[in-house]
Amino acid sequence: MVEMDFYIILMTVIGVLLLIKFMSRERKKVPPNPPGIPLLGNINTLRKETMLSTMRKLHKQYGDLFSINIINQHLIFVGGYKTTYELLVKKGDVLGDRPNFLTKQLLRNAGVFSTSGPLWKEHRTFCLTSLRSLGFNKGNLQTRIIEEIEYFLAEVENTHGQPFDIQDLVSKSIANVISALVFGKRFELSDPTSAELCLLLNAIFQSTVFHSPIFIFPFLKHLPGDLFGSKKLMKKVNRIFDIICKVLDEHRSTFDENNIRDFIDCYLKEQKKKNEAYKEHTFSDEQLLSTLVEFFSAGLETTSTAIKWGIVYLMHNQEIQKRMRKEIENTVASGRLPTLEDKPKLPYCQAVCYEVLRLGNVSPTTSPHALKHDVTLNGFVIPKEAFLFIDLDSINMDPKIFPDPFSFKPERFLSEDGKVTGTEKICAFSMGRRVCLGESVAKMELFLFMTSLIQRFEIHNEAGKPLPSLKGNFGLTYTPQSLAASYKKIF
Template identity: 90%
Template sequence: MDFYIILMTVIGVLLLIKLISRERKKVPPNPPGIPLLGNINTLRPETMLSTMRKLHKQYGDLFSINIINQHLIFVGGYKTTYELLVKKADVLGDKPYFFTQELLRNAGVFSTSGPLWKEHRTFCLISLRSLGFGKRNIQTRIIEEIEYFLAEVENHHGDPFDIQDLVSKSIANVISALVFGKRFELSDPTSAEMCNILNAFFRSTIFHSPIYIFPFLKHLPGDLFGSKKLIQKFDRIFDIMCKILDEHRSTFDENNIRDFIDCYLKEQKKKNEAYKEHTFSDKQLISTLIEFFSAGLETTSTAIKWGILYLMHNQEIQKRMRKEIENTVVSGRLPTLEDKPKLPYCQAVCFEVLRLGNVTPTTAPHALKHDVTLNGFVIPKEATLFIDLDSINMDPEMFPDPFSFNPERFLSQDGKVTGTEKIGAFSMGRRVCMGESLAKMELFLFMTSLIQRFEIHNEAGKPLPSLEGTLGFTYTPQSLAASYKKIY
């Protein structure tokens, strides 16, 4: 009994010291919570976006969420985010624990930080650029995949269907060509299996559950948060990637580099010859491949899905896009990046899709090297940071009437594209998405090609699909059942 009293007294004193310390530091404000448990019930998956918007409206660009002994800071607004991620970028430290690290076995690029992150991010960018990543010559691969995509849409003969799986497989094939050196047939079971696992991953509510930031919860009996099931699924992806790697290694020729795997194997060979220890391991490669495949699949494919959905709801915008394409592109060929300057309205539609589609409302967590002052508040070193990209995309001062789909907000009076740098879709600073340029290419080429060849309508006799999405790691449409009437 005495021990229990002493223990509770110590805990009480520690909590009091922590509270006084935070008050002295003037950390960003937080909503009222439950004693000891804090705001554990504040951010629920089904209401998270609306709750975050209310908290930003109440507290401004910075607010806190306290969960047990963990201090979460949400940073929003373009100016405040720019101040932290660009002007104060040096204060960002190693990544804190989050569940994705568990899935990727503490390897890769997205889930790592420090020297490992810097070395491999640099290598990845150099290697991918050597393969055409971010350059115009990659559009040949994109257009090749678009032709398969359009043929599959045409095979439905105007009958309504949900296009989401087809979009996922098609976008996955673009990144597959870069990293694996080949595309998968749209009916390929391996590609379908990987897409299904990764789609389930990105839609999982595990990102809004306590286990996302509290690693010890994985030791609880059972599978309360679904983490163990997700780990098993990722083990399957690791098995698939190992098989692909073994196939590459058996045919590897350092004088004939075919794809990213070959680039890595060549670098790995150099490291093996020069150093006793280095970071270019097979585990690091496989985790990076999974990151490429999943990131290349999810963000772009989800943006395209939102684009299709918004055009179903806005037939006049769809018609205006098609008219611009017809006036610019010679009949019989698909739009290309060379046509882009003459298609400003189509560009504006794509940028509005990136803004309102809001594919990644928040970033993965960040950590600080030391306390930092921002907007008059102190963000303590031990806090976990989340960048609220939704607050940038939905800022009414930057984007008036932000919940309306209005491509013209990105057109100047003389019809030129403007203001797109304010969109928060790809974050900013050192952690800006590596695939930004490729994602923009794919979105533009897929959207213009689809609108050029098909009229998109909702299923006859049924209401339009909801514009409310489902929030997991990404924000995705609930349903996308539509009919595609071929124009020519």
């Protein structure tokens, strides 16, 4: 008994000494952080409900760089256009592997989004090359989008001006555009598989798990129970993998390498080629499945959320809605939908879409990056072991770049002679090597959906009800709280 007590005391002393050594190791001049709780640090600083306002206050207090210290793990936030450009573009080669964060594990450490290095480079290049080889250039992709818009508008018309929340319909429609890219087909808007997929993805992106300690300490998932909700979240993610896997298996059974229909066929053809030439390669079934899940999760959520914010801001700004419609009426022949060919003659509509991307703030921060080695930036050291977040909100809401940033002002992107200008400073898709893979597709979808909807319908809030809130819900993305509106058909 005495020996046991001595052993416990000895181990406690050793543990305390190791902790003191760990906490007193050489301190680098990292970006400043707000006061915190001893040992736990700033664990309560970034709460889901107040995260945006807190980040803005910290940038105002500390500048472009600040840190959040959670149990001695540095979370470094980089903001401001100049500083972000310096890091992601001029010093872009210092970005290393993705850190071991929760999302990486949810995506099974595969795909493109959560990987880095040679695997990331090889598969990102393959994705871009494959989509181009399928003929999904501006013209062919536009045909697919407009086809989906026609189904979308028909569903809106079927409401006969009665108020409804359009969010599910927007999500299903954008999911169908992605489905056309990867599966070579669309789902009926009433299809239960598509509905479940959209429901699961929306729930995942709004989960509180991503604002809890388990996001940066995923080993906490092994604790008994489900304190942070990660196990419940994992079930949803696994269900998405099951849905995509079933569609993939059905698709594989009809694969013909002489008749390439879509992205999956491109991948299966490349996989067959690699199997014949190499004993080991990265074109595995697991890599394909994770890539498909990424296509849907990233492509669906960001674009559909931007469209939803566009509707919210137009409900709040009826004069802007009318001006868009007038420009469309003066440019687009009656009876047909707007196209990309009309875009140069629709500068105000373009400006509205750019302002939606800026103020809609779909992704206020990026997922975490890691560094190959310590980096000096603005006189501070960003340690190699830190979690590095790019604060896109600090750029899009910078009053020095965008005066009166909290107001919806499309004219900020128009010159005196009515030309679109100043859009290069918007940072909705990040920048540098990790710029969003689907940026061009997202912008195309936003423009075509918004102009087509405004061409055909007047959008108003429900009679006697307040306008939808301009304050969103913060999960992995920033989304509107609700979107009940009536759509009055014009012609």
